[in-house]
Amino acid sequence: MVKEDRKVWKANYFIKITSLFDEFPKAFIVKADNVGSKQMQQIRQGLRGKGVILMGKNTMMRKAIRGHLDTNPGLEKLIPAIKHNVGFVFTKDDLSEVRGLLLENKVQAPARAGAVAPKDVKIPAQVTTLGPEKTSFFQALSIPTKITKGTIEILNEVSLIKEGERVGQSESTLLNMLNISPFTYGLVIDFVYDSGTVFSPEVLDITNDDIISKFVQGVRNVASVSLAIGYPTAASAPHSLINGFKRLLAVAVETDYTFKEAEKTKEYIKDTS
Secondary structure (H helix, E strand, O other), X not given: OHHHHHHHHHHHHHHHHHXXXXXXXEEEXXXXXXXXXXXXXXXXHHOOOOEEEEEXXXXXXXXXXXXXXXXXXXXXXXXXXXXXXXXEEEEOOOHHHHHHHHHHOOEEEXXXXXXXXXXXXEEOOEXXXXXXXXXXXXXXXXXXXXXXXXXXXXXXXXXXXXOOOEOOHHHHHHHHHXXXXXXXXXXXXXXXXXXXXXXXXXXXXXXXXXXXXXXXXXXXXXXXXXXXXXXXXXXXXXXXXXXXXXXXXXXXXXXXXXXHHHHXXXXXXXXXX
């Protein structure tokens, strides 16, 4: 009976994930490390009406996608991205807006021993509330201190944990003693899927102004190369015309030859008063 229920559950999961891909043209591939069930529920509530979260085993997600490639071949690009503890956030809305909702749903968390640090952790110079009996604990971590009015003072900012390192028991205990919760946890976007294209979330930071700026710089580069090698292009044509006019104007100024556009310049040179 249990085995049969398991088969039904898998079949329903396959139907659900494929129907979501058919309904929603866009999705985020998100990491869910250190996200508990309560926080996940809060994230779902925050996305209500904007997105749908679906988690699951990587093997099942990949199998469901492979079985749906005949209908939606573009999904094949997602398969390499399904690794570690990931899931999907499906949406029809603006990707930047939905990403903003995900970033808002983060919670502060202590540094637990054994956890991989998602960022550097530094302890600022400060007067703590800890008594002198804790001095040896700081000494073991090579943190310079002194006693100020009966409490331990950390003399300098200390780099305690580097990003990517595992948090040690001593570092975890110290941060807890200082009431420092250095990490924030939430769904972290690994990749973005949009109508058969998979790309990095950093692409969402590109604005229209950025695109225009890059385009203008490209046009300038094309114009510079075209002028340098004497090969006319649409980008170099305005510069070529201006340069040609300047040469004609220089000839007219130095000779009796003239033309309408040069007359004002020649008159100005004759009578600079």
